[in-house]
Amino acid sequence: xAGGTAAGLGVVVMYLSLIVLIPLAAVVWRSMDDGPGYFWRxxxxxxxxxxxxxxxGASALVALLNLVMGxxxxxxxxxxxxxxRAVLETIIxxxxxxxxxxxxxxxxxxxxxxxxxxxxxxxxxVGVVLALMFVTLPFVVRTVQPVLLELDKEMEQAAASLxxxxxxxFRRIILPNLLPAMLSGTALAFTRxxxxxxxxxxxxxxxxxxxxxxxxxxxxxxxxxNTTGAAAISTVLLxxxxxxxxxxxxxxxxxxxxx
Amino acid sequence: xxxxxxxxxxxxxxxxxxxxxxxxxxxxxxxxxLGPSGGGKxxxxxxxxxxxxxDTGTVRISGVDATRLAPQRRGVGFVFxxxxxFKHLTxxxxxxxxxxxxxxxxxxxxxxxxxxxxxxxxxxxADRYPSQLSGGxxxxxxxxxxxxxxxxxxxxxxxxxxxxxxxxxxxxxxxxRLHDEVHVTTVFVTHDQEEAIEVADTIVLLAGxxxxxxxxxxxxxxxxxxxxxMRFLGPVTELDGNLVRPHDVEISQDPVxxxxxxxxxxxxxxxxxxxxxxxxxxxxxxxQVTREQADRLDLKPGDTVHLRPVPGARSLVLAV
Amino acid sequence: MAKHVLRLIAVAYxxxxxxxxxxxxxxxxxxxxxxPFFESLTSPSALHAFKVTLTVAGxxxxxxxxxxVGVAILLVRHEFPGKRLLGAFVDLPMxxxxxxxxxxxxxxxxxxxxxxxxLESWGIQVIFSTPGMVIATVxxxxxxxxxxxxxVLEELGDEQEQAAHTLGASRLQTFLRITLPGxxxxxxxxxxxxxxxxxxxxxxxxxxxxxLVDQTQTLTLLVEERFQNYDQQGAFAAxxxxxxxxxxxxxxxxxxxxxxxxxxx
Numbered sequence: 001x002a003g004g005t006a007a008g009l010g011v012v013v014m015y016l017s018l019i020v021l022i023p024l025a026a027v028v029w030r031s032m033d034d035g036p037g038y039f040w041r042x043x044x045x046x047x048x049x050x051x052x053x054x055x056x057g058a059s060a061l062v063a064l065l066n067l068v069m070g071x072x073x074x075x076x077x078x079x080x081x082x083x084x085r086a087v088l089e090t091i092i093x094x095x096x097x098x099x100x101x102x103x104x105x106x107x108x109x110x111x112x113x114x115x116x117x118x119x120x121x122x123x124x125x126v127g128v129v130l131a132l133m134f135v136t137l138p139f140v141v142r143t144v145q146p147v148l149l150e151l152d153k154e155m156e157q158a159a160a161s162l163x164x165x166x167x168x169x170f171r172r173i174i175l176p177n178l179l180p181a182m183l184s185g186t187a188l189a190f191t192r193x194x195x196x197x198x199x200x201x202x203x204x205x206x207x208x209x210x211x212x213x214x215x216x217x218x219x220x221x222x223x224x225x226n227t228t229g230a231a232a233i234s235t236v237l238l239x240x241x242x243x244x245x246x247x248x249x250x251x252x253x254x255x256x257x258x259x
Numbered sequence: 260x261x262x263x264x265x266x267x268x269x270x271x272x273x274x275x276x277x278x279x280x281x282x283x284x285x286x287x288x289x290x291x292x293l294g295p296s297g298g299g300k301x302x303x304x305x306x307x308x309x310x311x312x313x314d315t316g317t318v319r320i321s322g323v324d325a326t327r328l329a330p331q332r333r334g335v336g337f338v339f340x341x342x343x344x345f346k347h348l349t350x351x352x353x354x355x356x357x358x359x360x361x362x363x364x365x366x367x368x369x370x371x372x373x374x375x376x377x378x379x380x381x382x383x384x385a386d387r388y389p390s391q392l393s394g395g396x397x398x399x400x401x402x403x404x405x406x407x408x409x410x411x412x413x414x415x416x417x418x419x420x421x422x423x424x425x426x427x428x429x430x431x432x433x434x435x436r437l438h439d440e441v442h443v444t445t446v447f448v449t450h451d452q453e454e455a456i457e458v459a460d461t462i463v464l465l466a467g468x469x470x471x472x473x474x475x476x477x478x479x480x481x482x483x484x485x486x487x488x489m490r491f492l493g494p495v496t497e498l499d500g501n502l503v504r505p506h507d508v509e510i511s512q513d514p515v516x517x518x519x520x521x522x523x524x525x526x527x528x529x530x531x532x533x534x535x536x537x538x539x540x541x542x543x544x545x546x547q548v549t550r551e552q553a554d555r556l557d558l559k560p561g562d563t564v565h566l567r568p569v570p571g572a573r574s575l576v577l578a579v
Numbered sequence: 580m581a582k583h584v585l586r587l588i589a590v591a592y593x594x595x596x597x598x599x600x601x602x603x604x605x606x607x608x609x610x611x612x613x614x615p616f617f618e619s620l621t622s623p624s625a626l627h628a629f630k631v632t633l634t635v636a637g638x639x640x641x642x643x644x645x646x647x648v649g650v651a652i653l654l655v656r657h658e659f660p661g662k663r664l665l666g667a668f669v670d671l672p673m674x675x676x677x678x679x680x681x682x683x684x685x686x687x688x689x690x691x692x693x694x695x696x697x698l699e700s701w702g703i704q705v706i707f708s709t710p711g712m713v714i715a716t717v718x719x720x721x722x723x724x725x726x727x728x729x730x731v732l733e734e735l736g737d738e739q740e741q742a743a744h745t746l747g748a749s750r751l752q753t754f755l756r757i758t759l760p761g762x763x764x765x766x767x768x769x770x771x772x773x774x775x776x777x778x779x780x781x782x783x784x785x786x787x788x789x790x791l792v793d794q795t796q797t798l799t800l801l802v803e804e805r806f807q808n809y810d811q812q813g814a815f816a817a818x819x820x821x822x823x824x825x826x827x828x829x830x831x832x833x834x835x836x837x838x839x840x841x842x843x844x
Binding site: 155157158160161168172173176177 | 339
């Protein structure tokens with residue numbers, strides 16, 4: 001290792017440690033502060049357990065929804081031409097740019113008690129799912145889209161000339177080639193959904209046992225000065241995210257191996 | 260006739276790509292669609308395959324009007340220039356694809372695919388993925404895949420275009436032999452006149468979206484319809500307002516009847532053949548002679564020589 | 580036929596999930612004209628929130644830009660053991676819940692922790708104050724600059740830099756004259772993303788700021804606080820401002836983005 005590399009690496013690792021690594025380690029450390037028994041009691045406390053179940057269940061549901069809808073939207077963006085397509089293309093990224101609290105507020109305006117559509121999803125689990133759908137929309141679209149763009153159109157023409165109909169071509173040629181990207185995007189959407197806080201705050205009403213997600217539960221425990229309990233639930237979220245990311249990495253290697 | 264194309268027109272936007280193209284391909288023949296790039300030959304092949312729709316005109320395959328038929332109903336095998344290999348499937352499954360979508364029994368598929376893989380010498384690579392094959396191997400896999408469905412006609416778009424020179428030459432000979440074995444009506448697109456002459460039994464020359472000439476390689480080479488065809492099919496030089504092949508010019512030190520005198524400007528020895536560059540009547544021209552002739556005449560820059568077309572040489576009068 | 584069904588599904592989904600909700604807020608904000616909008620935004624609390632937001636986001640962007648460029652060059656141009664791990668650490672903040680970020684920082688830099696106590700004795704308050712909010716913002720926006728630059732640095736290759744060295748340019752000269760011009764669009768793209776993320780951060784800042792009105796309140800915190808206090812006009816005005824910033828961000832990233840996604844062909 002050259003001297004310059006070592007110095008640069010030292011600075012980077014120090015910076016990362018002070019801001020990211022040591023604080024995260026402190027969370028895991030604190031979660032075990034009062035022993036594994038307390039850790040277990042913290043995460044199985046009825047309100048915490050309900051929040052964790054809701055978070056993971058709603059996130060899985062939203063990830064699946066994204067798998068289907070994200071792929072359809074990516075397909076339309078790449079293969080369809082219609083007036084307004086460029087606008088659609090641009091606004092797909094809006095959830096990445098829009099602050100989450102604003103996302104929650106706009107959803108509440110259209111789907112809340114004063115809904116002009118007469119649809120009131122406030123303080124319901126459907127509202128939570130809606131908020132998660134909003135913030136995770138771009139993930140599958142943006143991972144599938146480049147793969148679809150690169151997909152060799154001649155493969156599909158070859159399949160057609162060999163006698164495959166449109167549905168057979170989709171199932172046997174297009175889908176297998178898109179699958180790694182579709183699943184990567186789904187894993188990213190899932191990771192994002194389990195961590196979500198801001199967009200659910202306003203629309204969920206934070207009702208324990210009903211609409212409170214894990215991040216909100218952690219928040220209320222911090223406010224109640226129970227940092228050890230908050231740290232325990234945080235640790236569970238970190239572990240779930242880690243598992244999702246490792247899965248994602250394996251998926252990407254799988255995609256590369258076959259490419 | 261295996262393929263009959265009648266009065267096909269096709270434009271992309273405002274640009275016409277095919278103009279009133281008519282074409283007959285005899286059953287069992289091996290036909291080359293030859294021409295410069297942008298001449299419309301690939302588009303014509305895609306129209307025959309049903310991958311493009313003609314604006315007007317008809318396409319009949321084996322006597323059936325196929326003009327509005329989807330590609331999967333035409334009984335054509337198409338080999339793409341860049342192979343269009345199914346990246347996520349093994350060589351075996353690539354070749355089996357057409358049979359699988361036709362829901363043929365498993366053991367029949369297996370037998371047929373292995374036969375074909377042997378035919379294209381890929382039987383040992385059946386379990387590989389396309390990314391693990393060389394260009395030439397992918398090309399042969401694509402060919403086996405197209406042949407698997409027993410097409411009435413086999414269409415190849417620049418089949419050797421993406422390969423390096425050595426592999427290209429090997430595959431040419433191989434394609435010719437394969438055709439002698441399989442006898443399926445085959446049309447291939449190429450911009451390489453040598454490839455067309457060597458492989459095909461019929462050449463169709465397309466330029467500017469029109470059929471300029473068609474016939475056997477010998478006919479087309481010896482009786483070019485116009486200077487363009489003559490230039491396209493081989494080297495030419497200009498002598499007294501005539502277009503002639505440089506190897507059809509006689510060179511001598513003494514004046515000859517009907518000859519014209521020329522000044523040697525450069526002598527380039529390219530192995531067996533020698534290229535003599537001359538100035539004749541204010542033009543630059545060149546003559547191809549054998550090494551033995553060149554030695555005998557002892558040609559040097561600055562010499563004056565006399566040139567005339569050999570008796571029986573094909574030449575075209577250039578319009579001035 | 581199938582084509583039109585898919586198009587309809589995609590457009591309807593985006594319409595009902597994104598366009599109508601955001602459009603409705605903007606419409607309701609300006610429903611009573613521009614007057615109430617500006618009135619809400621120029622209240623002392625709102626003006627203070629603007630100031631806090633710009634300070635925190637500005638500092639965070641500077642820190643993340645320097646770190647992002649440095650770590651990108653390190654990851655692309657240098658070889659060292661543990662490179663993959665470092666890359667994973669840089670991406671780690673993306674997977675952490677903003678609330679967990681806040682908790683993590685409180686545990687290390689809070690008044691009752693050894694480090695926080697030490698800093699406090701030197702007169703530096705981190706949590707419930709600007710430094711903590713900056714650190715929290717830096718944390719959540721950490722990978723954005725680096726990830727925007729890395730692919731461009733990889734594609735650029737190091738031949739030009741080596742050529743500059745052989746021509747006598749120092750490391751700094753090479754960076755300023757060769758590397759920086761090569762990555763400027765990607766850097767701009769990363770900067771815009773990072774700024775948008777920093778301006779819009781809510782969860783991590785909500786935890787570490789203590790949400791003190793007129794002290795540590797940012798624009799996103801203002802939205803929530805106004806809404807909870809039944810000041811819908813105030814909440815909508817601040818939300819619309821943030822939404823408009825987001826739209827400008829989108830258009831800017833569209834301009835700066837490498838041309839990979841711009842066209843369907």
